[in-house]
Amino acid sequence: MRIGVFDSGVGGLSVVKSLLQHQLFEEIVYFGDTARVPYGVKDKNTIIRYALEAVEFFKNFDIDLLITACNTVSAYALDEMREYSNFDVVGVVKPGIIATENVLRSLESEILIIGTQATIASQAYEQPLRAYGFTNITSKATGLFVPMVEEGLYDGPVLQAAMKHYFRDIKIPDAIILGCTHFPLISDAIKHYFNHHSTMIHSGEAIVEYLEQHYALQHKFDATESKFFASENPEGLKNVAKKWLAL
């Protein structure tokens, strides 16, 4: 099976990492829209327009499935992407919601959702979880975490100050949805901030579980061929890929 992975930038490589670890596919074509990153501060129509341009890009490849690694795109543009595709399109939001439901024992559990401004404003995680019956949900746009990860500040005083700023009024959560592909890189710091109490919901792990349940993916591949494309600076993307994916 040949799949595409679409992200607004390099962050989606954290999802690719999970896909590679589970050896699910024989070929992965990655496209990061690095020339227009970040999407998380842009408005709905712009996000949809950019997502449809990515769909056109992937039509050049004979893919069976397109994974949208970006939470913001998953929150806003999936329906439109499906409408204009000749392949399946799966986002990370639904798998994240299912993983959260599977992990929590009580509908009174405290859930914290963090993501970009656009993802949080969409309520893409919050609404279905409320509909499922969860009552203690806090959604928080933590936009500064994205550039901090991009500057390599995975912990330390700057991240600590930002966590204090964002989390000052928040009860210790039972589950934290890392609603942005950048956040797995600061997962340990966030976990530590909340005294290691919370279960972290990671888009990459959640989507692997989802794909294993919804697609016939019995076969494990010894090697996955990976191709990386970027709308600017493909070398930069390849360097991050080498570092994150140990290629």
Next chain:
Amino acid sequence: MRIGVFDSGVGGLSVVKSLLQHQLFEEIVYFGDTARVPYGVKDKNTIIRYALEAVEFFKNFDIDLLITACNTVSAYALDEMREYSNFDVVGVVKPGIIATENVLRSLESEILIIGTQATIASQAYEQPLRAYGFTNITSKATGLFVPMVEEGLYDGPVLQAAMKHYFRDIKIPDAIILGCTHFPLISDAIKHYFNHHSTMIHSGEAIVEYLEQHYALQHKFDATESKFFASENPEGLKNVAKKWLAL
């Protein structure tokens, strides 16, 4: 005189503010490329491509002069913009350099240049200042300041932590070049961090001084007509304009 002001987003309004205060023009057409902001992490070719698209936009208006408020564009794309324009194009870097030279008494003065990753990498400020004879120049990419300003964190523990992170090894400067349109909003906090010793070089003030010297702008206008355009979310731009410019 009718001018255009181009910026990657809303930040250029800090330059418009200076232009309005000095009543230099009868009409200002502002375009912010909010759909693709920020430019400061993008590469040279992308920045030039976006800048030339802005030039095409301004050709729809009968402007005499285009001011590039964005430091990153001023650092990379001015030559190309001039080549494809039928109007004058002025950036903020050269005026900032002249203002710095005018303010400092000694070539041994300590200069700190802060800006986006792309602006600092261009050495657009540093090279001419070294050629002029200044020897103690520190350039520092302070990318996190941009989203902090956008989240309204003009001071407080998060900005303090970021300043400590960026400035930990830096001697108290005699002049600080605020090499990004967002930075005037945290000018006071930076000044305070360095014990109020440093003279702050502000793009808006610097370009007003430059224009007054290089163009025949004797006439002061009681009212300046302003038009605001954005590549997405023009309402957001207008709201910031109302707040910053008290329109």
